[in-house]
Amino acid sequence: MPPKGSEASPPPDNPRSFFTVPTPIKQLFDKFPLTTYPTNALPQHSLSQATGNQLFVFTDAAGARRGRPSFNPQCLKWQAYLKFVGIDFKTTPSNNHASPTGALPFLIPSTPEDTLVPIPSHKLQKWAIEQVHCEEEQQLNLRFEAYASLLDQRIRSAWLYMLYLDPANFEAVARRLYVDPATTSSAVRTALGVQLQRAARDELLRTSRYIDAGDLEVDAGSAFGALSTLLGEDEHFFGRPKPGLFDASVFAYTHLILDEGMGWKHNRLAQLLREHDNLVQHRARVLQFF
Missing domain, CATH: 3.40.30.10 (Glutaredoxin)
Known part of the structure; x- marks a missing residue:
C-alpha cells in the first residue's frame, strides 16, 4: 500500500x-x-x-x-x-x-x-x-465505509512498511518495480529510493509517534479477521451476487500479498492472511477475471 x-x-x-x-x-x-x-x-x-x-x-x-x-x-x-x-x-x-x-x-x-x-x-x-x-x-450497505477503513488504514499501513521499510523487501520488490524503471541514472535511483522510503515513513508517523512493525502486523491481522467474518461463507462481500467495488478493494491487497511473483523476502502478512481460508478463496475467485 x-x-x-x-x-x-x-x-x-x-x-x-x-x-x-x-x-x-x-x-x-x-x-x-x-x-x-x-x-x-x-x-x-x-x-x-x-x-x-x-x-x-x-x-x-x-x-x-x-x-x-x-x-x-x-x-x-x-x-x-x-x-x-x-x-x-x-x-x-x-x-x-x-x-x-x-x-x-x-x-x-x-x-x-x-x-x-x-x-x-x-x-x-x-x-x-x-x-x-x-x-x-456505497449506497447499498452502510457498513461499506467502516470496513473500507480497515483496508485504507490498518492493512495499507502494514503494506507500506512491508514494501518500503523492510530493507530486504525494498531491495527485492520496491526498487525493482518503482525505482529502476524510472531512470537509468544510479544517482537519481539512489535519491528516488531514499525519497520513497522517507515518504512511507512520514505517512506511517502521521498516525503514530513511532513505527513498530509488530504492532502494524497485529493490526493487519485483526483487520483480516474482521474481513473474514464479514465475508463469512458468501462468495462476495455484503452478500452480493457479483463482486463489486469492495471486493476489488480487498483483492487489490490480498492478491499482491499472496502473489509469489512479487518476490517478497519477508512476508508476515501472507502468513496472517492464510489463516483465513475464505479470504484466500475469495482472492482465487477474483483472479479468474484476469
Missing part, C-alpha cells in the same frame, strides 16, 4: 508527490532558469494506437499485453472493478509523472481524439455506472 501521493511525499499509491524532484537535484536545477510548463499532456503515442478504453496503470510491457494484475494496489483495485462491471479496456504501462492528473490510475475512454478527457481514479466509479448502469455499492 504505498502512501497517498509520492514524494518526499507519499509512495506510489498516491503519486503526485511521489515524483517530487529530490533536494540535491533540485539544488542543481535552481542554478539555471527553468520554464514552468502546463499540466502533463496525454501520452499521444499510446492514444494514436488506441482502439478502445485505455487504463494507465503501474505495470510492465508484458503485463500490459497480457492484461495481468497491476503490482500497485490502487491501480489493481480499479483494474478489477472495471472487469467486474463488464467494461472492456486495455492496460497501458505508465507512472505518476506521466499522468496528466499526477496520479495513477487514469482512464482514457474510447471517444474521438478531439474530445479525449482523462478520467482520474476518484471519478472512475461514477463513469462506470454511467456506462453500464450498475449499482453504486
Whole structure:
C-alpha cells in the first residue's frame, strides 16, 4: 500500500508527490532558469494506437499485453472493478509523472481524439455506472465505509512498511518495480529510493509517534479477521451476487500479498492472511477475471 501521493511525499499509491524532484537535484536545477510548463499532456503515442478504453496503470510491457494484475494496489483495485462491471479496456504501462492528473490510475475512454478527457481514479466509479448502469455499492450497505477503513488504514499501513521499510523487501520488490524503471541514472535511483522510503515513513508517523512493525502486523491481522467474518461463507462481500467495488478493494491487497511473483523476502502478512481460508478463496475467485 504505498502512501497517498509520492514524494518526499507519499509512495506510489498516491503519486503526485511521489515524483517530487529530490533536494540535491533540485539544488542543481535552481542554478539555471527553468520554464514552468502546463499540466502533463496525454501520452499521444499510446492514444494514436488506441482502439478502445485505455487504463494507465503501474505495470510492465508484458503485463500490459497480457492484461495481468497491476503490482500497485490502487491501480489493481480499479483494474478489477472495471472487469467486474463488464467494461472492456486495455492496460497501458505508465507512472505518476506521466499522468496528466499526477496520479495513477487514469482512464482514457474510447471517444474521438478531439474530445479525449482523462478520467482520474476518484471519478472512475461514477463513469462506470454511467456506462453500464450498475449499482453504486456505497449506497447499498452502510457498513461499506467502516470496513473500507480497515483496508485504507490498518492493512495499507502494514503494506507500506512491508514494501518500503523492510530493507530486504525494498531491495527485492520496491526498487525493482518503482525505482529502476524510472531512470537509468544510479544517482537519481539512489535519491528516488531514499525519497520513497522517507515518504512511507512520514505517512506511517502521521498516525503514530513511532513505527513498530509488530504492532502494524497485529493490526493487519485483526483487520483480516474482521474481513473474514464479514465475508463469512458468501462468495462476495455484503452478500452480493457479483463482486463489486469492495471486493476489488480487498483483492487489490490480498492478491499482491499472496502473489509469489512479487518476490517478497519477508512476508508476515501472507502468513496472517492464510489463516483465513475464505479470504484466500475469495482472492482465487477474483483472479479468474484476469
